[in-house]
Amino acid sequence: ERELRLFGRLLRRAGCLRACKRELPVFQLRYPPAQTLRDFQRRLPYQYLHYALFKCNKLEKAVAAAHTFLQKNPAHEMTLRYLHYYRTMVDVDEHLVDLEAQPYEPIFVRAVKLYNGGDFRSSAAHMEQALAEYYKAYESCLAGCEGARELQDFKDFYPAVDCEAELTPNVGGYFVEKFVATMYHYLQFAYYKRECGGGGGGAAAVPVPRAARPAVNDVRNAVQSVASYMLFDPGDAVMQQNLVYYRFHRQRWHLQEEDFQPRPEAVRYHNQTAAQRMMLDFAQQHLQADDEMEVDGDEEPDTRDLPSDGEFEGEGDYEEGFVAEWWQEPRTKGDKDEEGNR
Structure with a gap:
């Protein structure tokens, strides 16, 4: 019974918020796909960003981007190898900054x-x-x-x-x-x-x-x-x-x-x-x-x-x-x- 009461309260709140949001233009905007949100949650953009910065010869920023990615993906071997490589070129410890660290x-x-x-x-x-x-x-x-x-x-x-x-x-x-x-x-x-x-x-x-x-x-x-x-x-x-x-x-x-x-x-x-x-x-x-409750097949996370x-x-x-x-x-x-x- 407790679960049903909690769901009832949740559904009533959802209905109220839905009615309120219909009146606000910003909530009519298309929401990003679930896979895109998951990618940002896992900080995948930083995986590409650090490589792009490396190619632009911005090594200090590349180190920070790689470190930020590793905070959510500490076992990602390729990025770890890049970070070891960066150590041979710059003082890495000085630039190990999590760009998305919480306060x-x-x-x-x-x-x-x-x-x-x-x-x-x-x-x-x-x-x-x-x-x-x-x-x-x-x-x-x-x-x-x-x-x-x-x-x-x-x-x-x-x-x-x-x-x-x-x-x-x-x-x-x-x-x-x-x-x-x-x-x-x-x-x-x-x-x-x-x-x-x-x-x-x-x-x-x-x-x-x-x-x-x-x-x-x-x-x-x-x-x-x-x-x-x-x-x-x-x-x-x-x-x-x-x-x-x-x-x-x-x-x-x-x-x-x-x-x-x-x-x-x-x-x-x-x-x-x-x-x-x-x-x-x-x-x-x-x-x-x-x-x-079913999830479309194209929304399954990429596990690679x-x-x-x-x-x-x-x-x-x-x-x-x-x-x-x-x-x-x-x-x-x-x-x-x-x-x-x-």
């Missing part, structure tokens, strides 16, 4: 580097900014899914399901799985570890002495980050252990039951993405026989250039040094030395 991506990378350097206060601030920018990008992606076309009823949530995957960043040749959960993961440890007097200023992390243990607000933020993370990965044994740790010490930090609730924006995002996946599963199981499973094997071919360091969040709550000083 939250460099902020996230900066937050991780600050965390690894022990500056937990600055890391938490940057990660909060990255999280806010991600949510804005997600809402913008959902709005863009409606497009300048007449809605086709319940099929319109299909592109919306792609937003989560489309916004997943590529760091050092690897896609960051469960990106939103990962940001809450870092926030939990950054808030717990940051000292009352400020960040570590890039110094290595050390056991926190009794006089410099986290402030109450920091712990509250840490607990809410744990609860938010658990929305996306409730079976994570380490986070379950951390939650038990915080509950055991709740009186010490004056924590109330409401402090153990996930953050509102995390709940909203989780519910939204879960509902979209549920509707997609329902449609795939019960609605595929409808003629309206799709990345293979090789993108998940071995180390990346670029930014290798960074990927070896960024994925180093702690696995347990506190160090043994910390526990011994309490």
Whole structure:
């Protein structure tokens, strides 16, 4: 019944938007073919652009275009070979710029580097900014899914399901799985570890002495980050252990039951993405026989250039040094030395 109610709400909204769009000339324009949209989503134009720029002897721009293409197609062997070739001609690292990077991506990378350097206060601030920018990008992606076309009823949530995957960043040749959960993961440890007097200023992390243990607000933020993370990965044994740790010490930090609730924006995002996946599963199981759900043969994606499973094997071919360091969040709550000083 829940699926049917969701579809009913979706269809009513589709009908309302269709009526509104009939009155606006811009929505009468022909919408690009589905294959063209898929090509742009996979950044295929950059595959041709980098080669054209190379032929024009604009190597710096060719490097940026090739790197931008590889962010969505990290296992594309031909482009990787071109990038290796460019390394023999110019200082490639200086021009490895993702021309379509989302605003939250460099902020996230900066937050991780600050965390690894022990500056937990600055890391938490940057990660909060990255999280806010991600949510804005997600809402913008959902709005863009409606497009300048007449809605086709319940099929319109299909592109919306792609937003989560489309916004997943590529760091050092690897896609960051469960990106939103990962940001809450870092926030939990950054808030717990940051000292009352400020960040570590890039110094290595050390056991926190009794006089410099986290402030109450920091712990509250840490607990809410744990609860938010658990929305996306409730079976994570380490986070379950951390939650038990915080509950055991709740009186010490004056924590109330409401402090153990996930953050509102995390709940909203989780519910939204879960509902979209549920509707997609329902449609795939019960609605595929409808003629309206059939896809024309000429709209099938061209699989010749799709990345293979090789993108998940071995180390990346670029930014290798960074990927070896960024994925180093702690696995347990506190160090043994910390526990011994309490």
